[in-house]
Amino acid sequence: MRKNLEDFKRLGGGSAETTEAVVDGSSDAGPSTLSLGESARDPAAPLQSGRISCLPPIYRGRCRGVDKFEKIAKLDEGTYGVVYKARERDTGDIVALKQIKMNHAGSEGFPPTALRELNILLSLKHPHVINTREMVVGDTLDKIFMVMDFMEHDVKQLMAAMRSPFTEAEVKRLMLDLTSALAYCHDRWVFHRDLKTSNLLMNNRGEVAICDFGLARYYHEPLKTYSPTVVTLWYRAPEVLLADGGRGEKTTYGPAVDVWSLGCIFAELVLRAPLLNGQGEIDQVKRIFELLGTPDEETWPGCTALHFLRKYPQRRQPFNRLRDKFKRATFTSATALSEAGLDLMLKMLTLDPNQRLSASEALKHPYFREEPPPKPHHLMPTFPSTHRSDARR
CATH class of the missing domain: 1.10.510.10 (Transferase(Phosphotransferase) domain 1)
Structure with a gap:
């Protein structure tokens, strides 16, 4: 639990505008530290760590709960995640929910592949790159979901x-x-x-x-x-x-x-x-x-x-x-x-x-x-x- 908590400290807020993370670097990862939403061309982009802002409601965090969405069907499953078709209860919007598989967590308690994907997707906004809307969480810290636009x-x-x-x-x-x-x-x-x-x-x-x-x-x-x-x-x-x-x-x-x-x-x-x-x-x-x-x-x-x-x-x-x-x-x-x-x-x-x-x-x-x-x-x-x-x- 402590490792997951530390990962969430790095992840920051839940949406593309508020989420930030520190990714441990390697020759594959690029810079030694990267923040979600940080421009790769702008080394002076703000890098804020240590904020506990993406936690379940019991931690009074900014991430919404996955209970705000109703799962409709399982769409696909891969090595690092499971994708569901879901409906947002408040708006009726159909979205894709990608649940991150935590069994591939690294030494820091969060899957490095998922962390890198989050870091990159939340920094890219283009009509032909899949739009990642926010992150939501379940009732335990090992239930983490990416909310994406649904494509048929x-x-x-x-x-x-x-x-x-x-x-x-x-x-x-x-x-x-x-x-x-x-x-x-x-x-x-x-x-x-x-x-x-x-x-x-x-x-x-x-x-x-x-x-x-x-x-x-x-x-x-x-x-x-x-x-x-x-x-x-x-x-x-x-x-x-x-x-x-x-x-x-x-x-x-x-x-x-x-x-x-x-x-x-x-x-x-x-x-x-x-x-x-x-x-x-x-x-x-x-x-x-x-x-x-x-x-x-x-x-x-x-x-x-x-x-x-x-x-x-x-x-x-x-x-x-x-x-x-x-x-x-x-x-x-x-x-x-x-x-x-x-x-x-x-x-x-x-x-x-x-x-x-x-x-x-x-x-x-x-x-x-x-x-x-x-x-x-x-x-x-x-x-x-x-x-x-x-x-x-």
Whole structure:
């Protein structure tokens, strides 16, 4: 109990405006101390610790009780939390409640992954980053919930349930919104490190949002070393795969890993199937090279020194075959992609991270300005909820 109490001392108030926390630093965590709501670019941002302001009612804290919400259904469960669909009793608002699993608590009594996610999410306010409204607590200090906006779908399940693919204008809308959100995060020195279609949510107003920031970190320049066990394999950037080579050692990488993942998502939105679905790290690298060509010192300076390529020499494949995956724009092709769209995808899937397009640069790409324009949100299609629990109801 004392450890939990000390964690709450660091957490501060319950809402995005009042919640503050101190996060013990590591090479993955970024700064040695971070406060919830603190700007990564502003080291002078106020850092207040020692306030006991996020406690259950018996401690006269600021966090509301979870009894203010009525659970409707369990939506999902992962390693670090359980997500429920819930209704706020006073307003009738439908929200998502994410209960933090305390069995992964660190030496300080609070799960470090959850603390980092809270720290980052409460500092980000963008229409296409999942909105975390506040924290609420149960009758004991091990019952802690994040209150988030409810989104009817995750994009992976939605695409599996759709009878027809997204149109070119709809793909363009989704990509524009996601690229905007990613540029916003990177501008604030946050990289996600686990972008994939199941971590993208969509509501019935045609709005998409990036969620699950459990692996997100603040980064710095020059870039530091981070764990290579990030990003689901099919969306993992080559600089992470090749530098580690299965050793599990920390690797230097930065926000370009998110752009690679977004390029894979771009392809998946068009194809309705993963672009690079390897069966292991070696197979994943093989598929990347078969599709995009084998790098050399001319196309990726320094690549021959990477551990994977020294351990597993690759057959030379000099051709980029990405176009073969996508037919040129026609009125009948479900997998059509314009030349501008292909150019954007190629620049997002550039093997050398130093030459890969940044998210901010991608926003300016001609693809988003050519015909057809991105479909307005109010004209985006709507679908029955794809959450498993809702589908059963």
